[in-house]
Amino acid sequence: YSFIGLPAKTLLRVSGELVEIVTNGVVTETHEGNPLDFIEQFQARFKVALRPGMPRFCGGLAGYFGYDTVRHIERKLAGSAPKDDLGLPEIQLLVTEELAVIDNLSGKLYLIVYADPSQPEAFAKARQRLKELRVMLRRSVDVPVTTGSVRTEAIRDFSKEDYLAAVAKAHEYVMAGDLMQVQIGQRIRKPYVDSPLSLYRSLRSLNPSPYMYYYNFGDMQIVGASPEILVRNETSPAGERKVTLRPIAGTRPRGSTPERDAELAVELLADPKEIAEHVMLIDLARNDIGRIAETGSVKVTDRMVIEKYSHVQHIVSNVEGRLKQNLSNLDVLRATFPAGTLTGAPKVRAMEVIDELEPVKRGIYGGACGYLSFGGEMDVAIAIRTGVIKDGNLYVQAAAGIVADSIAEMEWQETENKARAVLRAAEQVQDGLDGEI
Numbered sequence: 001y002s003f004i005g006l007p008a009k010t011l012l013r014v015s016g017e018l019v020e021i022v023t024n025g026v027v028t029e030t031h032e033g034n035p036l037d038f039i040e041q042f043q044a045r046f047k048v049a050l051r052p053g054m055p056r057f058c059g060g061l062a063g064y065f066g067y068d069t070v071r072h073i074e075r076k077l078a079g080s081a082p083k084d085d086l087g088l089p090e091i092q093l094l095v096t097e098e099l100a101v102i103d104n105l106s107g108k109l110y111l112i113v114y115a116d117p118s119q120p121e122a123f124a125k126a127r128q129r130l131k132e133l134r135v136m137l138r139r140s141v142d143v144p145v146t147t148g149s150v151r152t153e154a155i156r157d158f159s160k161e162d163y164l165a166a167v168a169k170a171h172e173y174v175m176a177g178d179l180m181q182v183q184i185g186q187r188i189r190k191p192y193v194d195s196p197l198s199l200y201r202s203l204r205s206l207n208p209s210p211y212m213y214y215y216n217f218g219d220m221q222i223v224g225a226s227p228e229i230l231v232r233n234e235t236s237p238a239g240e241r242k243v244t245l246r247p248i249a250g251t252r253p254r255g256s257t258p259e260r261d262a263e264l265a266v267e268l269l270a271d272p273k274e275i276a277e278h279v280m281l282i283d284l285a286r287n288d289i290g291r292i293a294e295t296g297s298v299k300v301t302d303r304m305v306i307e308k309y310s311h312v313q314h315i316v317s318n319v320e321g322r323l324k325q326n327l328s329n330l331d332v333l334r335a336t337f338p339a340g341t342l343t344g345a346p347k348v349r350a351m352e353v354i355d356e357l358e359p360v361k362r363g364i365y366g367g368a369c370g371y372l373s374f375g376g377e378m379d380v381a382i383a384i385r386t387g388v389i390k391d392g393n394l395y396v397q398a399a400a401g402i403v404a405d406s407i408a409e410m411e412w413q414e415t416e417n418k419a420r421a422v423l424r425a426a427e428q429v430q431d432g433l434d435g436e437i
Contacts, residue, residue: 210226253313
């Protein structure tokens with residue numbers, strides 16, 4: 001499916017323990033306390049009855065949970081974040097009550113409008129709104145052409161020398177037995193004044209991925225092409241609720257020829273360091289799902305397969321379990337957030353080391369982008385291969401896993417490879433896009 005949300009009237013915005021509900025640009029409610037508890041209560045305000053055969057997302061909360069959401073889950077980490085130089089809200093969720101859904105298999109387009117059963121004439125008003133949207137669909141639209149601007153240089157907030165020093169320190173922790181693995185990242189800044197939507201168009205063309213997303217929050221935009229589920233919670237026609245994690249760990253660049261590409265894939269699967277790291281993260285995923293799944297239901301359905309993307313190829317596995325009765329989407333999020341593939345293991349100690357060694361707050365990077373539906377389902381991707389556009393700059397972040405066998409120079413290069421797709425998409429926009437992309 002492709003989900004296109006119409007402009008939302010209402011936004012949930014979280015900074016620290018302050019939750020603001022913004023309606024038509026005006027703060028209409030404020031709440032203090034754990035924001036995840038409030039979001040759970042807020043979802044209960046919406047009552048839906050889904051008909052069989054409807055798309056899995058028919059409205060709900062769509063947006064992001066930044067990496068620092070974890071400080072509301074693991075209270076040990078509260079107050080330990082590095083400096084916050086961007087000042088982004090930790091969580092922003094658009095209340096999506098009107099959307100268009102494209103079924104990419106059947107080619108069908110669904111127009112969906114939420115009708116609040118507590119409001120008089122809500123159903124009649126929703127039907128009228130659907131008629132208006134159908135009229136809008138008949139209007140022709142010109143595909144935008146971006147004439148281009150000027151290519152700008154990427155600036156690294158973490159110099160290579162400082163990054164290598166951080167890797168060396170992380171390696172000391174690993175060798176001392178303090179950690180099995182920790183993900184150390186860097187952030188790259190690129191001046192960017194072109195259209196954020198054009199960046200999304202370019203990224204779709206260059207790096208098609210299982211999760212493509214574009215969010216416009218007014219003063220900042222998010223553009224992403226994530227290959228990795230954080231967690232998916234879906235209900236089968238029989239009513240069984242399945243939770244899925246799909247850990248990705250182990251990376252090589254794409255080859256310049258099909259033969260070289262295949263050689264690199266074989267090399268990746270034969271690398272003891274990469275395999276050990278991946279097996280550890282499978283175990284971490286099984287442990288996370290095991291906290292919320294029925295006993296005996298957790299299983300690995302795909303083990304160490306290669307998935308290829310525009311600039312890199314990864315080792316990927318799939319872990320599933322049946323969700324226990326009476327657990328909510330927020331319970332699932334609390335159990336799995338953030339992904340072990342973006343932190344390390346043991347998870348809490350790895351996050352403490354990340355706070356110590358990374359120079360700036362991660363913000364959205366390493367968190368999650370996706371939706372929590374009114375119907376109780378959830379699908380969120382890990383916020384990687386993702387750009388944040390704010391105040392005339394594009395910010396891209398990437399990390400590498402530090403283990404006992406790590407070579408600092410190779411870890412630096414891995415972060416560069418992972419960041420390349422978004423940076424290359426920005427360059428393509430700056431060079432100019434035609435209407436075919």
